[in-house]
Amino acid sequence: MTGTRMTYRSHAGTAPVTGAVLVAVVGPPGAGKSTVVRCLAAEFGLPVFRLREAVRARPELLGGLAPSGDPLGWVGLEAVRRVLRATFLDRGFGVGYSAVLLDNFPGTAEQLALLAEIGEATCARVTLLELDADAPTVMNRIVQRRVCLVCGPDPHTPAVPAADDPLRCRSCQTVLARRDTDRPRLHAGRLARYTANRPEIANCAAERGIPHVVVNADTTMSEVCRAAQRAVSRLIESAESPGSRP
Ligand SMILES: [Zn+2]
Numbered sequence: 001m002t003g004t005r006m007t008y009r010s011h012a013g014t015a016p017v018t019g020a021v022l023v024a025v026v027g028p029p030g031a032g033k034s035t036v037v038r039c040l041a042a043e044f045g046l047p048v049f050r051l052r053e054a055v056r057a058r059p060e061l062l063g064g065l066a067p068s069g070d071p072l073g074w075v076g077l078e079a080v081r082r083v084l085r086a087t088f089l090d091r092g093f094g095v096g097y098s099a100v101l102l103d104n105f106p107g108t109a110e111q112l113a114l115l116a117e118i119g120e121a122t123c124a125r126v127t128l129l130e131l132d133a134d135a136p137t138v139m140n141r142i143v144q145r146r147v148c149l150v151c152g153p154d155p156h157t158p159a160v161p162a163a164d165d166p167l168r169c170r171s172c173q174t175v176l177a178r179r180d181t182d183r184p185r186l187h188a189g190r191l192a193r194y195t196a197n198r199p200e201i202a203n204c205a206a207e208r209g210i211p212h213v214v215v216n217a218d219t220t221m222s223e224v225c226r227a228a229q230r231a232v233s234r235l236i237e238s239a240e241s242p243g244s245r246p
Contacts, residue, residue: 020094021239022100023102025103025104025131028131028195029142029181030141031131032141032221034158038158039225039229044232046097046099046100046101047101049087049102050105061079061083062075065079077108077114094124099232112204116208127212128210128213129228130212131224131228133218145182146158146176146179147177148176150174215231
């Protein structure tokens with residue numbers, strides 16, 4: 001395990017709390033969330049929670065639940081509740097780290113409320129890092145991004161193309177593929193859902209006093225990553241120093 005275990009006081013200054021800062025990374029599909037999360041994880045040595053992977057790793061948690069039937073592939077709220085509890089309460093995911101990154105989570109205000117419950121139960125501080133990208137940025141990134149179906153481990157992870165052939169994977173030379181969820185109709189559905197849910201997520205954060213930091217994602221990905229690194233540094237620092245807010 002890398003990272004630092006730390007003890008800090010809640011911003012109320014009354015009870016000593018221990019636990020990671022839970023950095024929930026949200027933004028429209030195509031804003032660059034996966035890339036930013038990968039940069040942050042590498043820069044700070046942080047673990048990453050991905051709902052999709054957690055569900056795939058623990059299918060037994062969904063026992064007794066009807067399939068969600070969601071055409072965009074989302075799991076239902078009770079399934080999310082079970083997965084969060086199993087991951088953070090039962091397994092202690094993130095214990096000993098200064099922060100945990102949540103890639104593309106929450107997708108709804110209800111999911112953020114569930115995460116806030118986890119934060120209370122584990123004395124972790126929930127924070128929201130939003131990538132704000134306009135429509136041209138999102139379309140441009142969607143059109144350009146490719147994945148390697150051979151290298152994985154997650155077929156959603158953006159691939160690194162070969163230097164001499166941008167259509168092939170740098171690692172295995174396989175021809176890169178469009179991401180399945182980037183097909184125009186699926187992407188439009190995902191974007192519409194994010195646009196509809198985003199105000200409620202922001203409201204939920206405001207009501208619960210969850211720090212909400214917005215990073216402009218309309219610049220180059222390296223600049224977006226640097227801005228996100230500065231934001232996460234501030235979120236971790238403010239959790240360590242009672243009374244201050246980012
Ligand atoms: Zn590959």
